[in-house]
Amino acid sequence: MKNVTIQDIARVAGVSKSTVSRVLNRTAAVAPEKRKAVVEATERLGFSPNVVARSLANGRSMTIGVLTQLIGSPFYDAISQGVIAGLADSGYSPLFADGQWQESKQVDAIAALVGRRVDGVVLIGGGVSSDEISRQCSGLPTVLVARNLPNDRHHCIFMDxxxxxxxxxxxxxxxxxxxxxxxxxxxxxxxxxxxxxxxxxxxxxxxxxxxxxxxxxxxxxxxxxxxxxxxxxxxxxxxxxxxxxxxxxxxxxxxxxxxxxxxxxxxxxxxxxxxxxxxxxxxxxxxxxxQPAREMGSHASEAILKLIEGGEFSSQPVQGELIIRKSVASRVG
Amino acid sequence: MKNVTIQDIARVAGVSKSTVSRVLNRTAAVAPEKRKAVVEATERLGFSPNVVARSLANGRSMTIGVLTQLIGSPFYDAISQGVIAGLADSGYSPLFADGQWQESKQVDAIAALVGRRVDGVVLIGGGVSSDEISRQCSGLPTVLVARNLPNDRHHCIFMDxxxxxxxxxxxxxxxxxxxxxxxxxxxxxxxxxxxxxxxxxxxxxxxxxxxxxxxxxxxxxxxxxxxxxxxxxxxxxxxxxxxxxxxxxxxxxxxxxxxxxxxxxxxxxxxxxxxxxxxxxxxxxxxxxxQPAREMGSHASEAILKLIEGGEFSSQPVQGELIIRKSVASRVG
DNA sequence: CCCTAGTTTGAAACCGGTTTCAAGTGTGGT
DNA sequence: ACCACACTTGAAACCGGTTTCAAACTAGGG
CATH class of the missing domain: 3.40.50.2300 (Response regulator)
Incomplete structure (x- = not known):
């Protein structure tokens, strides 16, 4: 029931764990025959890397914290879904926390996310003050969705x-x-x-x-x-x-x-x-x-990923679109 | 911008980091004056524990993996919300992965969750085979929601x-x-x-x-x-x-x-x-x-928490409830 | 043939905690 | 006054990776 570690692989392949790490991450050149031995050992033992250990070592958790308000509101839910979708295939996973529309809970929830050393934070709605956000998330890529804090300290994706x-x-x-x-x-x-x-x-x-x-x-x-x-x-x-x-x-x-x-x-x-x-x-x-809720969510994911990579991104309010169906009658004529 | 570690606290409080750990986790008795010094240092430095390091050390990630199908279906979404709600205040956070109704993606997603050393897994719907689940999640508390795999290897919460x-x-x-x-x-x-x-x-x-x-x-x-x-x-x-x-x-x-x-x-x-x-x-x-979707979700959270604590829980199909409103007319008489 | 620069490699330090272990301190019983 | 025992405490090992560093080995140039 024990998990396979790179140490086990190193032993089986007859190399050091440094070399195993190098093969696994393609982080340096390794002699072909050693590389082959490592790959074989990896497959034979069914190794799956311990993401927790990796996170501790290199400081990146490959996790994005997402604060929702969990109100069961179709709009906010659609944003969450967009965030999840936008993170798919990025290597990052979304870690959810729940603010329940109460500011104190939201503050706690953000703290919990930061404590888990998430690599970025997406805040959906909510009422946490700009200062509080700055304080808790300083140095962390942060994106607000469905909210506009009109100062240039934050990145906001919101509707006009x-x-x-x-x-x-x-x-x-x-x-x-x-x-x-x-x-x-x-x-x-x-x-x-x-x-x-x-x-x-x-x-x-x-x-x-x-x-x-x-x-x-x-x-x-x-x-x-x-x-x-x-x-x-x-x-x-x-x-x-x-x-x-x-x-x-x-x-x-x-x-x-x-x-x-x-x-x-x-x-x-x-x-x-x-x-x-x-x-x-x-x-x-x-x-x-x-309101393009889902799109706003996935846009937020893209923004976070870009910020993590050190890039920038410019946000401008998204515009609503009038969808004409059958519930409005004309009174002219 | 550097994070405060227990080492920093130990230095400031004039004790060893072992002692700091003991104070923080109440895991052993500590002399009152040292305890006080540690608590003060903790507050003064604004320490927040590195959950990643803690996870690595004691093998518990305080995270529950949740596999959704992200179909935007109101029913499945309600279950996810129930799971999130059920985990609130438990100390555990839900980590989401997305199966997109494709079996191969689901298998990958489960692997990703397991690689992150989640302490339990909640599988919502989906079509991954019983064997595959057993293989990947062996030894891990696992609960299936909105799905009934009729063998006693899995815990299922589903509707009749x-x-x-x-x-x-x-x-x-x-x-x-x-x-x-x-x-x-x-x-x-x-x-x-x-x-x-x-x-x-x-x-x-x-x-x-x-x-x-x-x-x-x-x-x-x-x-x-x-x-x-x-x-x-x-x-x-x-x-x-x-x-x-x-x-x-x-x-x-x-x-x-x-x-x-x-x-x-x-x-x-x-x-x-x-x-x-x-x-x-x-x-x-x-x-x-x-269908009590939300309740099924929170029930799943409770079940997972119970399983993690080494307890057991018995599942029986939940029954639907007829909600009589106005869309059915009587044809009798 | 020798020297130097470049490439592979493993040992060891490190990330930030928890936990074991043994040493040190203090207490009470006789 | 002495000894057994309980209680505190810090050093060190450990979790499982990544990364630095220096040693060893290789190849090329003069």
Whole structure:
């Protein structure tokens, strides 16, 4: 049950372990017959190198720490998947830690990753302060995803949420809607405030002002979509369209509208944000702003790998894409 | 930028590194004043132990290898999340590897995990043979999730899919349906064949036989739900209900029915399998058989931890639960 | 044929911890 | 006062690799 070590190979092949190491890593020239002996011994004994020992010796763990928020949110999950995919075949493996949306847990989790001597860190979302990140990850390649810390100490891969919110709202305006309700995300969540800013900006550009009675809070959950529609309906202020914080919220809103006998898009149009997998298959298929979550994740992996190799990489906000399906009706003509 | 080692602490505290180790791990009694000196030095220098070195020394990496299939499938993703959650606060971290549904990649991925000297392995789904698993993971605590390898060499946490399929079909029969179409999953996927067996069993118990014209293949995707419904409709064999391979397939089926002007559940009833997050919020909310994916994942973590501690654990198939919502109408009376 | 430069090679140090072992210290019993 | 025994402690070995260094060997040039 014992593991085979390079010492065992050295003995069998009749060389020193230094030579075995050199053969295995092609790190120096070795006489052909010795090389052959080592290779044969390696295969015969079924050697698999102890990555832990190797890491200790050369200081590289071949591991990338990934901090998720584990909220079961389709968006963040898709980013994680992108990170995993982007690391495939790189030799690096992703080590996950879980922040549970609590800052203290996130700080602990980062510490755990750093303690494991990961070669790089990918932080997905979360609320850890810039200073804390700098302190813990100093000297370590670090990439933030789905978050923008506006200073040049960090590398960030994030979406331009104001332009995304603008895109959605402008489209609704173009389709002739004027009473456009918005279900916001969590009050202080930067994504939510940015999308809301885009919403306002689109109205401003059209020389219009959004009706404050059509603005309602949410928390990115489907349940909050239901609550929001009920709230909206109780305010007795007519609206012909809803811009939901994300697709999940849109699903909830759609269901609540249905329960009130309101058709989508016949009576009210609906637009989401994210473009999660299911959105193309609900009835009616949801018009939404696509966030390339998976791509952002794999982009983060590429960035980390580049940083590890000593390279640089420039990040610029990725743009959302309007995916037009069937949940928005035209009010023109 | 250099890291603080226990050697540094030993020097500052005026003791040997053995003593530092003993204080840090409470592994032996140490004189109070020395202990105090060590603790102070530790805090003053901001020491964080090198987990890699520790792993090498005591042979425990405090890491659990997790092999996923990364298919973006809500079901498998939920299991992964459960595994992550179950490991939280255990001191162990999950190291992910990606099998991409290809057996050769899976074998490589397992090898990579084992090479990193993980203390246990969680295999989620996948098609690696029992022998291969035994060979690679011999001596390592190993748990399979969402898969049943019927021999006593492995620990498996899986759902009883025939009883699940039975549950769904029996419910439809009880509601008065007789022409029940089934959209199967991938032809040779064990989950699909088991659910189909449950479907047949429910018919048999009722003294009925399913109509072969109402059986159609799928691949667990939403797109395959659309294709299946089109196929079904083209066969011109009446049906009043559809049992879909999973919720995603049900979504696709629902959309296709809608496009053909068929109401759910007015014209045809629909039942899914999984109970993914969104299923409660589509219109109509989907009646389905719930698979406790997340729970299975965290259960797997618990099992692994127990096995690592030398304990045992007995696995028995988890049962699905019928979640009755609004997508099935009664045909009785 | 000798000297020098270049190539292979193994011994040993090292990465940063844990653990064994034996020496040193102190305590209590008689 | 003496001895046995328990308790602390540091030196050193160890985990399994990588890397430095210097010795030994090889080949080429004069």
């Amino acid at each position: 949420n104001v332009s995304g919110g603008h895109l959605a709202t402008k489209y609704l305006l173009q389709q002739g809607h004027r009473q456009i309700a918005i279900i916001r995300g969590l009050e202080h969540h930067p994504d939510a405030v940015d999308r809301f800013a885009g919403y306002q900006q689109a109205f401003n550009e059209a020389g219009l002002t959004p009706d404050p009675k059509l603005i309602v809070e949410g928390d990115f959950s489907a349940e909050s979509g239901i609550r929001a529609v009920n709230e909206l309906l109780s305010r007795e202020q007519a609206f012909t369209a809803i811009f939901a914080a994300n697709d999940l919220t849109a699903f909830g809103a759609r269901l609540a509208l249905d329960q009130h006998g309101l058709q989508v898009p016949g009576d009210v149009s609906l637009i989401g944000f994210d473009d999660q997998l299911e959105s193309a298959y609900v009835t009616p298929p949801l018009t939404t702003v696509r | 899919n025939v009883s699940g399929g039975h549950l769904a079909t029996k419910y439809l029969l009880q509601q008065g349906h007789r022409q029940i179409a089934i959209i199967r999953g991938l032809e040779h996927h064990p989950d699909a064949v088991d659910r189909f067996a449950g479907y047949q069993q429910a018919f048999n118990e009722a003294g009925l036989t399913p109509d072969p014209k109402l059986i159609v293949e799928g691949d667990f995707s939403a797109e395959s739900g659309i294709r299946a419904v089109n196929e079904l409709l083209s066969r011109e064999q009446a049906f009043t209900a559809i049992f879909a391979a999973n919720d995603l397939t049900a979504f696709g089926a629902r959309l296709a029915l809608d496009q053909h002007g068929l109401q759910v559940p007015g014209d045809v009833s629909l039942i899914g399998f999984d109970d993914q997050l969104e299923s409660a919020y589509v219109t109509p909310p989907l009646t389905t058989v719930r």
